Amino acid sequence: DIxxxxxxxxxxxxxxxxASISCRSSQSLLHTNAYNYxxxxxxxxxxxxxxxxxxxxxxxxxxxxxxxxxxSGTDFTLKISRVEAEDxxxxxxxxxxxxxxxxxxxxxxxxx
Amino acid sequence: QITLKESGPTLVKSTQTLTLTCTFxxxxxxxxxxxxxxxxxxxxxxxEWLALIYWNDDKRYSAxxxxxxxxxxxxxxxxxxxxxxxxxxxxxxxxxxxRVNGGVSYGxxxxxxxxxxxxxxxxxxxx
Numbered sequence: 001d002i003x004x005x006x007x008x009x010x011x012x013x014x015x016x017x018x019a020s021i022s023c024r025s026s027q028s029l030l031h032t033n034a035y036n037y038x039x040x041x042x043x044x045x046x047x048x049x050x051x052x053x054x055x056x057x058x059x060x061x062x063x064x065x066x067x068x069x070x071x072s073g074t075d076f077t078l079k080i081s082r083v084e085a086e087d088x089x090x091x092x093x094x095x096x097x098x099x100x101x102x103x104x105x106x107x108x109x110x111x112x
Numbered sequence: 113q114i115t116l117k118e119s120g121p122t123l124v125k126s127t128q129t130l131t132l133t134c135t136f137x138x139x140x141x142x143x144x145x146x147x148x149x150x151x152x153x154x155x156x157x158x159x160e161w162l163a164l165i166y167w168n169d170d171k172r173y174s175a176x177x178x179x180x181x182x183x184x185x186x187x188x189x190x191x192x193x194x195x196x197x198x199x200x201x202x203x204x205x206x207x208x209x210x211r212v213n214g215g216v217s218y219g220x221x222x223x224x225x226x227x228x229x230x231x232x233x234x235x236x237x238x239x
Binding site for chain 1: 158159160161164172173174175176208217222223224225226227228229230232
């Protein structure tokens with residue numbers, strides 16, 4: 001199975017400041033079609049997860065442009081340029097390259 | 113608008129069989145690449161993918177749970193059932209269904225992402 005390791009696991013951030021989350025994969029997530037099969041989800045408190053990023057760096061519909069993502073192969077990063085109060089929750093990376101599809105442990109973002 | 117909603121028992125006993133139903137709207141199994149997946153989450157813990165089924169009835173299962181899981185679709189009702197046998201208290205958690213956005217490459221189905229997700233249903237397994 002592909003193991004995804006996120007860091008940090010807890011991320012206190014002051015509103016207006018940037019934030020960054022890392023996701024490292026035990027295997028390359030780069031498909032032969034040149035897409036990275038790495039997704040980012042945000043689970044807000046009391047809600048179901050919502051898709052933020054697909055193919056490693058493409059923002060899902062309706063996602064604010066303060067969210068960006070990058071990376072390829074085994075190292076990926078999600079960045080928030082200026083954190084807002086509504087960004088609190090747990091962020092998960094997920095690999096869709098091969099079954100069984102796996103998630104990272106989650107990174108809890110909280111406001112200082 | 114795409115919506116999914118999970119339904120089923122909130123409480124089951126150890127060794128019993130759990131059947132959950134995902135009822136969806138806004139997309140169809142007649143569309144190539146579409147599908148439905150199931151993901152669960154113990155309270156306060158991370159997400160765990162369980163199973164998915166594509167429009168063409170191609171299925172994928174979690175290797176660790178494969179012997180206990182069955183996923184079935186009913187295209188006429190826009191529903192997908194997840195059946196899990198031999199339930200145990202460690203299976204307690206929230207179960208989500210989600211739309212699968214998939215594709216086909218050289219005749220093989222592949223997953224792109226899960227979006228959107230249902231609201232989830234909490235299942236408690238008592239000993």
